[in-house]
Amino acid sequence: MLCLEHISWNTPEGTPVLRDVSLEIPDGKLVVITGPNGGGKTTLAKIVAGIETPLTGRILLDGEEITALDVTQRARKGLSFAFQQPVRFKGMTVRQLVELAAGERGLTEAKLCDILSRVGLCAREYVDREVNSTLSGGEIKRIEIATVLARHTRLSVFDEPEAGIDLWSFASLIDVFQKLRGTLSGSLVIISHQERILQIADEIVLVSNGGVTEKGPAPEVLPRLLQNQVLCEACPNQKEAD
């Protein structure tokens, strides 16, 4: 289980972004974090990844404090992330990147194909391409999601997997997440605004204005979100934004 205790974070200019966030991410569950733009969801994910350091609070993984660990040390503990703005791994081929993620050299074409087809990419066309600007944003995003899927980690976090992905790939991704949920030993967290992703959640957490304003089992929280009661309370401009 991942526990966040009293996490706060300010921008470099000192503007509060996260205010005293406490949250438990249980094992074996698909937890979807949602909420209005700018509420603090990605910042929370960056703090869990070790990219940002919290101003206050601590992070525990299975009871062990990991607050002081850097990104690499946390990755070794089994935390992996697919961010909204994917990182580009200059000079590496797709094959090398997936092998690195899977921790296995010399993956067979069949295995590579299995991993890449989950995100709607045909392995044969992609494996020997370099991960650089010749790939589209959507392709890079899908490759990054594939690397997280390949790792089978303790905690996997996907930040807006729907962003920049076409409808067909998105539909197969939902399928992948659903299958993952059925075989989960660790935790699976998806940050999303998409109703179709909220529908497959076990638990939903609403992050708004730097705090957790709602959390609970999806069957209880989702109807309220869909009726817009919760989102509207949390974000008065939500209706206008939609």
Ligand SMILES: Nc1ncnc2c1ncn2[C@@H]1O[C@H](COP(=O)(O)OP(=O)(O)OP(=O)(O)O)[C@@H](O)[C@H]1O
């Ligand atoms: N390094 C930074 N410097 C300045 N402001 C920042 C920084 N990081 C985050 N913010 C601000 O913190 C707020 C929360 O950003 P964050 O990306 O966590 O929101 P979010 O809930 O993920 O939003 P979205 O749904 O739009 O992806 C935003 O107002 C953002 O501009």
